[in-house]
Amino acid sequence: MNPNFCDKAFMLKRSKKDLKQLALLSQLPPEVITDQPRITIIGDYEIVVENHKGVIGYEDTFVKINTKVSPLLIEGHKLVIERMDNETIVVRGEVRSLKYFLEAGKEK
Numbered sequence: 001m002n003p004n005f006c007d008k009a010f011m012l013k014r015s016k017k018d019l020k021q022l023a024l025l026s027q028l029p030p031e032v033i034t035d036q037p038r039i040t041i042i043g044d045y046e047i048v049v050e051n052h053k054g055v056i057g058y059e060d061t062f063v064k065i066n067t068k069v070s071p072l073l074i075e076g077h078k079l080v081i082e083r084m085d086n087e088t089i090v091v092r093g094e095v096r097s098l099k100y101f102l103e104a105g106k107e108k
Contacts, residue, residue: 037067039098046082047074047098049089055081063091073099 038050053066058081063074079093 035068037069037072039072041095041098044095045092047091047095049091050087052087052089055084055089060093063089065089069100071101073097073101075099 035051037052040048040050042048049065049067049072051068053068056064056066056071058064058079060079061075061077063079063081065072065074074091074095074097076096077094079091079095081089082092083090
């Protein structure tokens, strides 16, 4: 097997520290290598979440998104999921807060 070949099984065996070093050496953003979510906030009206694991719940006052870190809760008014694909979710509306949850009832 080619030692430069990075298949998924190889990546799963690597430690977080090794993956971060690989990201630095390859000049790729760390979230690409480690599958961490990348969250971009634009003003108080748009949030872009990359590397998500799906939507858990959605109403016009909240959007709960699953990520590798933990569930992410976006709260606000008139929230809509403007766009969603396998990698990116774009939420628009009057954004009021953004929270991570480690376990039920425990905020990060």
